[in-house]
Amino acid sequence: MLTTVTPPEFLTAFLRARCPDADPVGVDDDLVESGVLNSMHLVELLYLIEAELGTEISLDDVSTDDLRTVSRITRRFFAPGRGPGETAKE
Template sequence: MDPITAWLHEKNPDLDGPIGADEDLIDGRLINSMDFLEFVDLLEDLTGDSIDLQDVTIDDFRTVNRVRERFLTPGA
């Protein structure tokens, strides 16, 4: 999860401390609408798979844990 949390810290330079695995990234404004497609690109680079935005919901990106479960867990 280091590349994801590093990206989140890069996009939120005023953020102090670690990002909780269940912290709401959307409501907490750690991912905003301007950065969302870049975040999807990051996930695609990490997984080597394309993400069809018609097959996902916003909740798939809501927390670091959910991102891990949905995109980074083999067989998910």
């Protein structure tokens, strides 16, 4: 069972800053395919997530799929009981 979690404000602000002229991003929109995020943005986003969590995230513990949609990012890193090194079940 998936729990709906509200995306952190820093995440929505980050996405708006990267694509200010784009339509609002839905929580299940593919951020890579839509062009909202490129490889540099993914790295920057990972650093922001680390700062919000106050911990380093090993690249061995994260994949591009973890960062592909707002809902995946939120469930993977910010849902209760989630954190680095844990994998959300889809």
